[in-house]
Amino acid sequence: MWKNNHKTDWHQIRPYKVMKAFFLRMYDIYQFFLRFFKEAFIPPYEYKEVMNQFFEVGIRSLSIITLTGFITGLVFTKQSRSSLAEFGATSWLPSLMAIAIVRALAPLVTALIVAGKVGSNIGAELGSMKVTEQIEAMEVSSTNPFKFLVVSRILATTCIVPVLATYMGLVGMLGAFVNVYNNEQTSFTSFFQAAFVRISFVDIGVLVFKSAVYGFTIGFAGCFNGFYAENGTVGVGRAANTSVVVSMFLIFVEEMLIVTLVNNYLK
Amino acid sequence: MAAPTPEITAKKAPAEIDRGTAVIELRGVRKAFGDLQVLKGVDLDVFKGENVVVLGRSGSGKSVLIKIIAGLLRPDQGSVRVLGSEIDSLGPRELRALRSKIGFSFQSSALYDSMNVRANLEFPLVRNKRELTRKEIDEAVVQVLDDVGLSQSLNQMPSELSGGQKKRIGIARTLILHPEIMLYDEPTAGLDPVTSVEINDLIREVQQRYNTSAVIITHDLTCARSTGDRVIMLSEGCFLRQGSFDEVFESADPRIQHFYTYNFITKA
Numbered sequence: 330m331w332k333n334n335h336k337t338d339w340h341q342i343r344p345y346k347v348m349k350a351f352f353l354r355m356y357d358i359y360q361f362f363l364r365f366f367k368e369a370f371i372p373p374y375e376y377k378e379v380m381n382q383f384f385e386v387g388i389r390s391l392s393i394i395t396l397t398g399f400i401t402g403l404v405f406t407k408q409s410r411s412s413l414a415e416f417g418a419t420s421w422l423p424s425l426m427a428i429a430i431v432r433a434l435a436p437l438v439t440a441l442i443v444a445g446k447v448g449s450n451i452g453a454e455l456g457s458m459k460v461t462e463q464i465e466a467m468e469v470s471s472t473n474p475f476k477f478l479v480v481s482r483i484l485a486t487t488c489i490v491p492v493l494a495t496y497m498g499l500v501g502m503l504g505a506f507v508n509v510y511n512n513e514q515t516s517f518t519s520f521f522q523a524a525f526v527r528i529s530f531v532d533i534g535v536l537v538f539k540s541a542v543y544g545f546t547i548g549f550a551g552c553f554n555g556f557y558a559e560n561g562t563v564g565v566g567r568a569a570n571t572s573v574v575v576s577m578f579l580i581f582v583e584e585m586l587i588v589t590l591v592n593n594y595l596k
Numbered sequence: 597m598a599a600p601t602p603e604i605t606a607k608k609a610p611a612e613i614d615r616g617t618a619v620i621e622l623r624g625v626r627k628a629f630g631d632l633q634v635l636k637g638v639d640l641d642v643f644k645g646e647n648v649v650v651l652g653r654s655g656s657g658k659s660v661l662i663k664i665i666a667g668l669l670r671p672d673q674g675s676v677r678v679l680g681s682e683i684d685s686l687g688p689r690e691l692r693a694l695r696s697k698i699g700f701s702f703q704s705s706a707l708y709d710s711m712n713v714r715a716n717l718e719f720p721l722v723r724n725k726r727e728l729t730r731k732e733i734d735e736a737v738v739q740v741l742d743d744v745g746l747s748q749s750l751n752q753m754p755s756e757l758s759g760g761q762k763k764r765i766g767i768a769r770t771l772i773l774h775p776e777i778m779l780y781d782e783p784t785a786g787l788d789p790v791t792s793v794e795i796n797d798l799i800r801e802v803q804q805r806y807n808t809s810a811v812i813i814t815h816d817l818t819c820a821r822s823t824g825d826r827v828i829m830l831s832e833g834c835f836l837r838q839g840s841f842d843e844v845f846e847s848a849d850p851r852i853q854h855f856y857t858y859n860f861i862t863k864a
Contacts (some may be wrong), residue, residue, distance in 0.1 A: 373726075457709070466706035470668050470720035470769065471695040473688075 346410065361553050365483060368476045375477050382485030386447050390493060393442060398497035401438055401503025405429060409414050410512070419513065423524035426505040431532050435498035437584060440543035443490055444576040448551040451482050452572030456565040457557025464556070479556060483548035490544030492538045541589045543580050550576040601793035613825060614644040619809045620665055625674035627660055634730040636659050637674070637778075647803055647810045649824030651817070651844075653855065658813040659703070660749035662779045665811060666700050667691050676787055680777060686721050696724045699770025700806070703782040705762035705794045706766075707754040713765055714750050717741070721772050736772055744768040744798060744804065767798065771806060778802060778810040817841075817856070829855070 406426055413419050455478060458464050467474040506520045514525075551572040558568040616832040620642035627635040634657040636657050642648045652658045663669040664676055667683045681694055707716050717737045721728065721732060728736070741747045744764040761784060770778065784797060786793035796819050802808055812823050820827050821841045828838040831851050837844050 371721075454710075461709075462702045462704050462706040465663075465668055465709055466700070466702055466708075466766075466769075467669065467719075469695050469698065469700040469722075470773070471692040472720060472723045473692070 334542060340579030341498045344518075346583045357557065358553060359391040360460055360547040361479075361556070362553065364475060365480060365549070367475070369480050369484065373476075374426045375481050376483040378477055379484055382481045385487055386482075386485045387492065388444070390446055390489075391496075393446065394439060395441055395500050396496050396564050397438060398435070398500035398529070400468055401434055401497075402430060402501035402506075403508050404428065404433065404504075404506040405501075406505040410508070416468055423515070424527045427502065427524035427528050430498050430501040430505070431528055431536055433575070433584075433588075434496045436536050436540045436543060437580070439494040439497045439540065440490060440580045442552075443486065443544070444557055444580065447486060448547040449569045451548065452555045452558075453565055455479075455568035456553060456558030459558045459562050460557060460564055472536070474516075475556075479552040484544060486544040486545070486548030486551075487541050490547065491540035494536060494540035509511060531591075533551035535587070535591050535595070539583065542575050543584055544586065546579045546583065547572075547576045550579065559591065599680065600714055602603050602787060607648055613646045615645055618642065618681055620811065621675075621677040622665070623675045625661075625664060625671045626672050627657070627664065627669065630854040634833055635664075637832075638833070640828070640835070642809050642811060645803070645807065646808055647799070647812060647823055647825045649812045649814060649820040649827045650830050651814060651820050651827060651855070652830035653815060655833065657672060657833050658815075658830055659781055661830070662781055662811055664699075665699055666779055667695065669816060696720075696773050697776045699767075699773070699775035699778045701763070701767050701780045701783060703785050705754075705759075705766035707757075707762055707765055707769070707812050709754055712751055713741070713746075715758075716754070719770055720769060724773055731805060740768045740772045745800075746763050750856070756796050758791075760787055760794065763787065764798065766801065771802065774806060775808060778806075778808045780812040780814075782816075783812060783823075784814065784816045790820075792816065792819065793822070795819075815829045831855075 336563055386405040389528075406422060409422065409425060410419060413425070415422055448566050456479070464478070465475045467477065501520070502524060505524075506515075506517065510517075516547075554572045554575070558564040560567075600676055606675065618641040620640065622640040622856060625635055625638045626633070631672060638661065640648075640661075650661060652659050660669060665678060665683075667676075670684065671799050679697055680693060681690070683694075686694060707713075708719065708817070711719065714737055717740060718747075721733055722738060736771055737750070738747065741750060744767055746761060746764050748766070749757065749761060749765065754765070757765065761786070765830075767778075767783075778799075783795050787795060799810065799812065803810060810823075811820070814820055824841060826838060827841045827844045829844055829847075829852055830835040836849060836852060837847050847853070
């Protein structure tokens with residue numbers, strides 16, 4: 330009779346290793362998430378570093394947000410014009426643009442830009458601090474590196490992305506106005522009166538809420554990947570890259586979930 | 597005319613070692629990473645005022661040993677007592693309080709790239725001694741920079757400093773909290789011989805001026821001879837031999853002799 334004398338070593342099988350690594354990673358993310366909320370509310374607070382990060386995330390992203398916001402509004406209006414013109418409905422452009430920008434474009438485009446600019450920066454900065462032992466140096470000088478580096482950055486992205494998204498919405502509307510003015514010579518006041526007719530407080534609230542969620546995601550992904558970077562300079566590059574890819578992917582997933590929830594429960 | 601020969605060994609400090617008070621006590625410490633057993637049951641006592649050098653080849657577990665002492669790594673087995681506290685039983689707050697009494701000089705210096713020298717030095721001070729005024733902080737920074745001989749570097753960024761200067765600033769950053777224990781991880785690695793001698797001198801000066809005990813991890817025999825009151829040879833996770841520098845290298849153990857020979861040093 331055939332007898333199996335070879336005991337299977339599950340630990341050496343590749344799918345087992347992959348699954349184990351995946352669940353360990355999930356556990357690390359869960360621990361990191363819990364630790365953030367714990368450290369964020371327990372004093373002492375790193376006010377100075379939080380303000381510093383507000384500046385880094387906010388002021389330094391302002392120019393690119395202004396430029397992309399204006400171009401987005403302008404181009405989107407230009408592209409929508411021909412379709413509406415077929416039905417003689419170009420007068421709907423202001424309200425169409427307001428809906429598109431406030432409900433989708435402003436938070437989404439802002440989050441994607443901040444993910445590319447700030448998320449990668451956070452991942453690379455923390456990653457390089459990790460591989461050059463700077464995080465350990467903070468720890469041995471009896472400073473809490475998690476509070477100083479992670480909490481301050483996640484708070485900054487969570488608070489500043491909604492501000493940037495609101496600002497981008499206004500700049501985007503300005504871009505839309507420029508296009509409408511060039512074609513129909515609509516006045517500034519008439520354009521904005523028509524634009525905000527179909528925008529409610531729920532829309533503004535959802536814009537702020539989902540931008541905050543995106544901001545948290547960007548900060549969290551950047552900090553997590555940077556904080557656990559390893560393998561020298563290769564690890565730093567990987568941390569920066571993973572931060573951007575993961576946060577962009579999650580932003581789209583969150584967009585889908587939030588839009589579904591809002592349409593089902595708030596409309 | 598021939599150039600003057602640099603001083604090879606640092607001035608021996610008349611260190612007052614209190615052999616009745618152990619500031620670091622390790623008992624049966626074991627540490628493995630996966631299947632690799634790095635430390636295989638290490639016992640160590642470091643006494644008050646004593647500089648202990650742990651010598652060994654790369655990968656022998658030296659850095660793991662001091663990271664365990666600093667509480668950055670947890671041992672798999674064994675106990676670690678530092679300044680009377682069992683590291684394993686401490687919560688995060690108690691551990692941070694204990695760490696304010698331990699200075700750790702990293703091999704890479706680990707200066708914060710985004711901060712200048714002043715901010716690097718202030719960093720541990722403002723977080724651990726919140727009661728200090730601006731004037732007191734400034735005075736402490738100037739004093740500690742003066743002690744490491746770099747008072748002119750106050751506003752420089754780490755990228756503008758040489759390797760030796762980075763080491764000094766790294767040591768200054770730990771000294772600013774007036775630690776009772778100093779841990780040096782490869783203090784002379786990557787430095788030229790003259791700068792190495794200067795760092796060795798500095799380690800002795802720190803011992804005298806700040807009355808510290810120290811564990812110095814190195815594979816540099818000149819550093820070991822000049823800075824250590826006691827030298828311990830670590831090989832494959834075990835202590836092979838300990839004593840004065842000469843006592844250790846009198847051993848006929850081929851692993852010790854091999855290490856000595858490859859450091860290109862002749863016995864005095």
